[in-house]
Amino acid sequence: MDWAKSFSMDAAAVRGSEIRELLKVLADPQILSFAGGIPDPALFPLEECTAIQSRLQQDEKAFRASFQYSQTEGYTPLRSWIADQAGGEASGIGTANTLVTNGAQQSLSLLAKALINPGDRLSVANPTYLGALQVFGSRRPDYLTVATDQNGLIPEAVEEAFKAGAKILYTIPDFQNPGGFTLSEERRHEILALAHEYSVIVIEDTAYSALYFDAPPPPSLFQLECQGDWGAEDRLVVQLGTFSKTLMPALRVGWTLAPVALIEKLVILKQADDLHTSTMNQIVGHELASTILAQHMSGLRHAYGQRRDAMMAALDQWMPDTVRYTRPGGGMFVWLELPEGLSGVELLKRALNEEKLAFVPGGAFHADGSGANTIRLCFSTCSAAQIDDGIRRLAGLIKAA
């Protein structure tokens, strides 16, 4: 049985990642990792989780229900919370505009299934989130990559992609993964106007938006559209959110905010995909979100902000002038452009071998195959001392190359 011959065209289009193979060594605790893209488990709100679990255990009926099948759309109190934090009634947003998913990744995969035919044109930032390229890739689109700078997507490049027939723009406006940059408010207005001019669906991924260190990011594209002059029936911004970066990833709870006609289709697709998201995990997520989230986020901002500061200080101190990097106002990532000709993949191999140091080479974040001389550093799981030490050693490797 030759399974490769049995794979569908969609499955054949999705390939394993060389990077993922390289990074399997991360299980080795001796390795200092800037690869991650994961939150620090030391910052998880465990006491509150324990309290929520205890309360549920004491309410037998609710406890039983938390393990039973539940509706595909999601746990109603959580859907209300999602609608409210997105503006609620004042913005014309209700529970009917929400769908709970197994994290923003499933939001993406349902949207990809709902909206993308093979050959459809899809505009994405260069660079952009690898997991989005993976799931979109399984729908076999044609990518139109959009250039970015320190202020995110460049509107002229966006318009070029829209003129070339883009059906969808996927974007992470705040503290982008992997770029670390944030789309300026002015550009948000421009891109929203362009999307309406060219009738392009905008998928806005807000995974990192609440994780700001200096000041909150500008209003989301979703918010700006709600506040704009377009009627509810003209809306074309779809927003994804998740508890993975604010609370805990393994809850696997995220959501999609969209016009009702799209949500209804996504619900049917989600039902076919996996019936519903774990009832218990939705309840825990909702309880945490509606009680401690604001206070918890203030702690996270402080902790991750200090790590961002440590990484910027170390980069400023140790990196040669030939390396350029972003200065993120939040999130988890700094993006480095190495001297032309220095390969991120080769640098990773040497960093693992010679320094037991890990990061993610940037090429895989580019839908057009460029970016060989870029790398992504994550500061979320390391102490200031580890960051200083690691960046010093990384800079040494770069200078030696």
Place this chain on the structure above:
Amino acid sequence: MDWAKSFSMDAAAVRGSEIRELLKVLADPQILSFAGGIPDPALFPLEECTAIQSRLQQDEKAFRASFQYSQTEGYTPLRSWIADQAGGEASGIGTANTLVTNGAQQSLSLLAKALINPGDRLSVANPTYLGALQVFGSRRPDYLTVATDQNGLIPEAVEEAFKAGAKILYTIPDFQNPGGFTLSEERRHEILALAHEYSVIVIEDTAYSALYFDAPPPPSLFQLECQGDWGAEDRLVVQLGTFSKTLMPALRVGWTLAPVALIEKLVILKQADDLHTSTMNQIVGHELASTILAQHMSGLRHAYGQRRDAMMAALDQWMPDTVRYTRPGGGMFVWLELPEGLSGVELLKRALNEEKLAFVPGGAFHADGSGANTIRLCFSTCSAAQIDDGIRRLAGLIKAA
């Protein structure tokens, strides 16, 4: 924005269910429901769950890890358990043959994505599980339906489908949903031989296999293939399992057992789909499975067996001779064939209106659009008294029609 015009061909092929709309009234507690297809929450092992949660809470490192991102393949101890219960080393089955999913429904959706191109020929029983038809439908296959009788799939009809170019056979050999019938051991051997003769992939869904009331079902197709003369490289049976019917559905933990080459592709697709299944839920599922499952199943078999007995007794007592029904040896369902010309959908409308009684019309379980005069009754959530009362009233409606 006309969203319907934006939907992909795959998404347009998946439609909402008329039945699902009708059954939204089930929220009304006054309705006596044989519709379900859900386990009885009164039988969930809550004490053991509480104990597992408490143990985890006391092991801070493990508790934190249970909320962190984890590997797509699944929690290793759970994968070992899955491999062992499928025969383990003696059958040539190891963790590399396993993938943990969000329930068997996600196993199906990943397999559909991995293996089905539009227009591929897919053989399914008539009737078969509605959720499978939904997820396969989103891949736009051509169905080759296979006739069934009290012993499940009819081998001659299977061979006809294989001759007509079937790429895949999907089957629930034990206590089938919705038919309630079990594939005889002789037929299992015949169908396995046919699959190898025609090189057809077999997807075997074992959701109900452990829920037997009289005697365990015959060995699974997966087991028979492992014990057969085929080499490991020739295996073409893929098996799905789940904790939804044995432990608790909202864990959303299921699995796929398959040759390594297929598992590797499924892992990549699952990573794109939703990264991984909730770590905590996998741990709870594994703890329950490796401690109390055997004893718990014996309790479930007793409780559901009594309800099956009550339903058979009520059907024998109240139903007119013009109604034919199956005698399930396990699972949750009895399948009724009404007199020709009596519509299951019309009967449901009247049952809801006149008797506040619910069940599922059988037409939707038929990929070929037949079965209008069939219905599915679920006995898993009702007491013997409710079953007797409900069947008496249902019989009254049928006689009056």
